[in-house]
């Protein structure tokens with residue numbers, strides 16, 4: 001099995017940044033996975049994140065298996081909780097919700113998951129997850145019972161990102177929340193990326209190639225898009241997003 005973290009770093013090095021598509025394996029998307037994964041396969045995206053904060057039925061694991069079988073790119077678990085673990089992932093973002101002060105998501109879910117991950121032998125990628133206030137109450141904010149960092153408090157975001165680095169994490173995830181009205185501002189990304197040495201993943205509310213590209217130029221190593229695939233179902237938009245993010249491959 002290849003090393004997924006290494007693959008992500010090489011992708012970023014070669015293409016300037018990586019495009020990761022988040023697929024939410026909830027019932028609302030049932031019947032659409034074939035189409036979604038085919039669009040991702042043809043878009044030039046570099047990986048799929050699978051996960052969500054709330055699952056509304058018991059078909060989660062079957063859907064992950066289906067996505068895995070269809071995908072040409074690595075499948076990375078973006079965990080909403082230990083109950084979403086299974087053997088189908090190529091790697092897991094072993095995340096701590098550092099911006100919150102809820103012990104369940106700082107360390108509790110991780111302890112419950114660890115023996116299962118060890119048993120399943122899934123690669124872990126230690127990630128500091130910072131939730132910023134993208135406007136409106138996001139599902140992750142509600143489910144994790146944690147306060148997001150105000151968008152204008154770049155100092156607080158920067159301090160958390162540094163803490164993630166000093167804790168030995170390999171990635172920092174700046175999350176505005178799925179469907180965010182306002183994505184993480186470019187100024188925040190620039191300030192944080194100048195301060196920390198580990199790669200930044202940025203997601204939440206990114207809907208256009210322009211928005212994505214600006215965030216890469218500001219210092220994001222990976223851009224995550226989720227909702228835009230569900231709402232547009234557009235192959236061409238997903239191709240444009242990947243092209244905009246792969247800044248080193250542009251002519």
Ligand code: 1GP
Nearest residue numbers: 178179203204205226227
């Ligand atoms: C992943 O939550 C994001 O970090 C995805 O957000 O659904 O708004 O693209 P969108």
